[in-house]
Amino acid sequence: MDELDLSGVDALRRSEVIRRIGVVKDFLADPNPTDASRKSHADLLGLGVSQFLALVRAWRTHKSAAMMAGSGAHRGGSRRPSRISVPKAAKEEAARIIAEMGPDAPVVRITEAVFARCEQLNVTAPSRSTLWNMVMASRKRPHGEDDGIVLGICAVRLPMASDDGVTLPFLTLAVHTGDGAILAAALEDANWIRFVTGVSSGEREVRVDQSLLPANGVAGVSAIKATAARSAISRILGRGIVDVGLIYQPSRAIAPERLLRTKEDRPLVPCEIREVVSAAIARHNEERNANGPIWVDAPDSGCPSTSRRPDILY
Numbered sequence: 001m002d003e004l005d006l007s008g009v010d011a012l013r014r015s016e017v018i019r020r021i022g023v024v025k026d027f028l029a030d031p032n033p034t035d036a037s038r039k040s041h042a043d044l045l046g047l048g049v050s051q052f053l054a055l056v057r058a059w060r061t062h063k064s065a066a067m068m069a070g071s072g073a074h075r076g077g078s079r080r081p082s083r084i085s086v087p088k089a090a091k092e093e094a095a096r097i098i099a100e101m102g103p104d105a106p107v108v109r110i111t112e113a114v115f116a117r118c119e120q121l122n123v124t125a126p127s128r129s130t131l132w133n134m135v136m137a138s139r140k141r142p143h144g145e146d147d148g149i150v151l152g153i154c155a156v157r158l159p160m161a162s163d164d165g166v167t168l169p170f171l172t173l174a175v176h177t178g179d180g181a182i183l184a185a186a187l188e189d190a191n192w193i194r195f196v197t198g199v200s201s202g203e204r205e206v207r208v209d210q211s212l213l214p215a216n217g218v219a220g221v222s223a224i225k226a227t228a229a230r231s232a233i234s235r236i237l238g239r240g241i242v243d244v245g246l247i248y249q250p251s252r253a254i255a256p257e258r259l260l261r262t263k264e265d266r267p268l269v270p271c272e273i274r275e276v277v278s279a280a281i282a283r284h285n286e287e288r289n290a291n292g293p294i295w296v297d298a299p300d301s302g303c304p305s306t307s308r309r310p311d312i313l314y
Contacts, residue, residue: 004018004021004065005065006018006065006066007065007066007279008064008065008066008069009065009066009069010069011158011244011268011272011276012158012159012259012260012261012265012266012267012268013069013264013265013266014266014268014272015266016069016264016265016266017065017068017069018065019045020045020055020068021059021065021068023041023044023045024041024055024056024059024068025059026041027041027052027056028056028059028060038052038053055068086124086125086126086127086130087123087124089121089123090114090118090121090123090124090125090126091126091134093114093117093118093121094114094125094126094130094131094134095134097110097113097114097117098110098134098135098138099138101113104235107131107132107135110131110135111128111131114126114131133239135238136234136238136239137238137239138238147176147177147178147204147205148176148177148178148204148205148206148207149174149175149176149177149183149199149204149205149206149207150174150175150177150206150207150208150229150232150233150236151172151173151174151175151184151192151196151206151207151208151209151212151229152172152173152208152209152226152229152230152232152233153170153171153172153173153209153211153212153226153229153230154170154171154173154230154233154234154246154247154248154250155168155169155170155171155246155247155250155253156168156169156170156171156244156245156246156247156273156277157240157244157245157246157247157253157259158244158245158259158268158273158276159256159257159259159260159267159268160256160267160268160269160270160273161266161267161268161269162270166256166257166260166267167256168247168250168253168256169187169270169273170187171185171186171187171246171277172185172186172187172190172192172212172296173185173233173237174192174195174199174293175233175236175237176290177232177236179288179290180236180237180284180288181284181285181288181290182241182281182284182285182290182293183199183290183293183294184293184294184295184296185277185281185293185294185295185296186295186296186297187270187273187274187277187297188297189297190296190297191296192208192212192213192296193213193214193218195294195296196208196212196213196218196221197218197220200218200219200220200221205222206220206221206222207221207222207224207228207229207232208221208222208223208224208229209223209224209225209226209229209230210223210224210225210226211226230248230249231248233246233248234246234248240280241277241280241281241284242280242283242284243280244276244277244280278295281293
């Protein structure tokens with residue numbers, strides 16, 4: 001199959017979209033299709049003939065993978081307003097408290113302050129999950145931290161097919177604390193020593209999850225606990241990288257199988273995870289006029305390219 005641009009396609013529907021395009025291309029290869037051919041190709045996709053022909057017209061006109069995604073393209077649409085809405089005053093107070101305490105303040109302390117203030121005002125406080133989302137959203141914007149680097153490991157909120165079933169992949173990130181740019185990444189175990197040595201030669205502070213360093217450490221860096229590294233990254237990146245969610249407390253994550261919400265959803269294979277993450281990081285860094293990232297792990301091999309990849313330095 002020719003190289004496809006899968007931008008705009010929900011990550012979990014990539015396999016289905018590629019399959020649909022393959023069936024449509026096979027149908028279009030016949031210059032004189034019969035009614036039987038229309039029916040057999042429609043059956044392959046579980047569609048009626050009229051639905052299938054609409055899909056064919058869409059592909060022939062636009063060559064857009066996103067237009068072949070069906071309902072998955074609208075994943076994440078806004079919900080209907082709840083009958084029990086949070087008072088405007090409560091949200092305004094929550095936003096004010098987050099701004100006053102700063103997005104780097106522990107979420108539990110922000111939550112306590114908001115609950116106490118809403119009790120004073122005799123209004124219903126936002127839920128803990130709403131407050132967490134508000135704090136994460138504020139952290140996603142650069143807010144003038146020092147010029148340092150933090151390296152840590154977090155989980156990616158995408159289901160991945162592995163020999164052990166469906167799992168959540170782990171991503172190691174090196175993040176600039178000043179503007180939130182992602183300097184380096186790895187989806188596999190990687191040798192970070194050369195990279196860490198390179199970035200630690202300057203005056204900037206470099207804090208590294210101690211599990212990524214040798215027992216005798218590396219000159220010029222500070223070894224910190226894994227939890228401290230994850231917390232630091234969460235304060236910089238917030239909920240995730242563009243539309244790729246990150247999980248900073250894997251023990252509290254939902255089972256990855258539950259992320260497969262429709263019959264068309266499929267877990268991704270490692271090279272697809274890498275491709276989705278690469279595209280998200282590229283967009284994230286573009287917003288910050290930053291280059292990279294450098295992928296510290298070796299590039300995947302044997303995985304056909306199915307979309308345009310950003311430039312990556314290996």
